[in-house]
Amino acid sequence: MKKLTTLMAVFFLCLIVGCSNEQLGDELSEKRKNKQTELEQQDDSPDTDNGEHCVYTHLIAGQHHTAGSVTIDVDGDNLIVTFTVNADWTIGTTHLSIGLCENDWVPTTGSGNPQIGQFEFTEPFSETDNEVVYIIPITEVGDNYCFAAHAEVEGPTGGETAWAEGTEFSGNSWAMYSEFDLSSCTSNDDEDNDDNDGDNGPT
Numbered sequence: 001m002k003k004l005t006t007l008m009a010v011f012f013l014c015l016i017v018g019c020s021n022e023q024l025g026d027e028l029s030e031k032r033k034n035k036q037t038e039l040e041q042q043d044d045s046p047d048t049d050n051g052e053h054c055v056y057t058h059l060i061a062g063q064h065h066t067a068g069s070v071t072i073d074v075d076g077d078n079l080i081v082t083f084t085v086n087a088d089w090t091i092g093t094t095h096l097s098i099g100l101c102e103n104d105w106v107p108t109t110g111s112g113n114p115q116i117g118q119f120e121f122t123e124p125f126s127e128t129d130n131e132v133v134y135i136i137p138i139t140e141v142g143d144n145y146c147f148a149a150h151a152e153v154e155g156p157t158g159g160e161t162a163w164a165e166g167t168e169f170s171g172n173s174w175a176m177y178s179e180f181d182l183s184s185c186t187s188n189d190d191e192d193n194d195d196n197d198g199d200n201g202p203t
Contacts, residue, residue, distance in 0.1 A: 055178065059149075060164075079137075106148055
């Protein structure tokens with residue numbers, strides 16, 4: 001009888017410990033899931049205010065994460081192309097190709113994939129851990145421009161390849177490009193002139 005009581009006590013003790021461990025495991029699993037969801041929400045919730053940029057598009061990392069943005073502005077006879085990443089990302093090497101869409105504006109392989117190493121712009125005007133800026137003279141006459149903006153970024157998911165969001169190239173990669181109409185862009189010089197026109201000075 002004493003042995004039976006002891007066995008029953010051991011059985012109930014194991015049952016209680018097992019249930020406690022299972023409950024603890026469920027709680028840890030739920031915490032991990034919530035943390036992952038929180039990271040994804042932070043990762044995929046960038047500042048979507050495009051301001052008054054000529055072009056504003058998301059910078060997509062690893063096909064699934066919005067790591068920041070790429071903007072284009074017109075300043076006199078120059079295009080200002082800015083890569084900006086969110087606070088939880090850093091940006092490394094960048095590559096940029098831009099030109100008139102009707103021309104051979106981007107180097108590609110025979111299968112239609114862009115040749116990043118052959119992109120004409122790889123040395124930015126300025127760069128920090130969160131921003132890279134290119135200043136490109138507008139030397140070609142035309143309105144319909146295409147551009148492909150590539151970056152190596154580091155974030156919550158580790159190191160990733162990133163592209164400015166747009167249309168996928170015809171090759172078998174997920175590389176993308178975008179188009180914009182230069183005639184619809186407002187130059188900063190034009191805005192400055194408009195401001196000056198409104199100020200006739202004292203009479």
